[in-house]
Amino acid sequence: MKRLDYLVTGANGQLGRSLLQAAADRGRSIVGVGHQQLAVEDQDAVRRCIDEHRPRFVLHCGAWTNVDGCEADPQQADRINGHGTAYLAEACLGTDCGLCYVSTDFVFDGAAKTPYTVDAPVAPLSAYGRSKRQGEVAVLRHEHPAFYVLRTSWVFGPGGKNFPKAILDRARSGNALSVVTDQRGRPTYTPDLAAAMLDLCESRAPGGIYHAANEGECNWHEFACEVLRQAGLGHLVVGETTAAKFARPAARPAYSVLDTSRLDAVLGRHFPHYRDAVARYLREESL
Numbered sequence: 001m002k003r004l005d006y007l008v009t010g011a012n013g014q015l016g017r018s019l020l021q022a023a024a025d026r027g028r029s030i031v032g033v034g035h036q037q038l039a040v041e042d043q044d045a046v047r048r049c050i051d052e053h054r055p056r057f058v059l060h061c062g063a064w065t066n067v068d069g070c071e072a073d074p075q076q077a078d079r080i081n082g083h084g085t086a087y088l089a090e091a092c093l094g095t096d097c098g099l100c101y102v103s104t105d106f107v108f109d110g111a112a113k114t115p116y117t118v119d120a121p122v123a124p125l126s127a128y129g130r131s132k133r134q135g136e137v138a139v140l141r142h143e144h145p146a147f148y149v150l151r152t153s154w155v156f157g158p159g160g161k162n163f164p165k166a167i168l169d170r171a172r173s174g175n176a177l178s179v180v181t182d183q184r185g186r187p188t189y190t191p192d193l194a195a196a197m198l199d200l201c202e203s204r205a206p207g208g209i210y211h212a213a214n215e216g217e218c219n220w221h222e223f224a225c226e227v228l229r230q231a232g233l234g235h236l237v238v239g240e241t242t243a244a245k246f247a248r249p250a251a252r253p254a255y256s257v258l259d260t261s262r263l264d265a266v267l268g269r270h271f272p273h274y275r276d277a278v279a280r281y282l283r284e285e286s287l
């Protein structure tokens, strides 16, 4: 019997949905398991799920992504993002499956002034960042040739709860907008990320860490202005604020621009610019 190509965890999340679509578009077999079907902190359930499907690759997107929620309950963050990932890596090892674990720019402290390369030292500022780093270590410790840690940043995609959607909702409800200027990164569009993930898995590139993000960097204020401009709301005034004034429970890195050159070299291409991604997102969502 032909082996299943991909199994995706967290399949109802914004990246999970794009992966289901991207795999179907290129004629690959893929099964998605949402949080209801598989809670990754349940080790027996993880083992059963991988045994049942035996995919060529597990695309591990399931995570507790509520950064401030993680700060309030770090043990639960570790259970899901750390231990859950370790269980998946062990189950993949036992069934000869590759693994692509999606990680985050929040493993960095943001003190850098130039883009973070894959081997830059990590120093997460938040419980979420620490739990995702725990997941990375659980994958990397196996030194498996087909185990990938794919770090990404500022993710937005169709059907998701994300920054561009939040800005547009707020703007259209007539509320004042105020956005931070002192955090800088690279927005990432899930259809572009999903295509790159599949390409990485199919590339036979060496296992290890890769960084993935759309081209171009900005701060959140610039990102908001670009979204509004493209949505025909460029006349709206967007106030400027700082992370210190807009205090939240979990600290975010001030600078988390990822250097994607290792992945670009494997794929033989750059990601499209984030402005192009915003245009496609607005079209896709009819926003």
Ligand SMILES: NC(=O)c1ccc[n+]([C@@H]2O[C@H](COP(=O)([O-])OP(=O)(O)OC[C@H]3O[C@@H](n4cnc5c(N)ncnc54)[C@H](OP(=O)(O)O)[C@@H]3O)[C@@H](O)[C@H]2O)c1
Residues within 6 Å of the ligand: 009, 010, 011, 012, 013, 014, 015, 016, 034, 035, 036, 038, 039, 040, 041, 060, 061, 062, 063, 064, 065, 080, 084, 102, 103, 104, 105, 132, 152, 153, 154, 155, 156, 160, 161
């Ligand atoms: N969003 C970003 O800006 C960003 C940036 C860098 C990296 N990432 C990483 O990228 C990946 C995908 O993120 P996303 O933006 O697609 O997030 P998302 O939309 O929040 O999707 C995450 C999915 O994981 C599910 N989930 C939550 N707890 C789970 C558990 N215990 N077991 C299994 N699944 C669980 C969620 O289901 P419920 O909603 O039903 O709980 C949700 O469908 C994550 O690994 C995230 O850490 C995201």
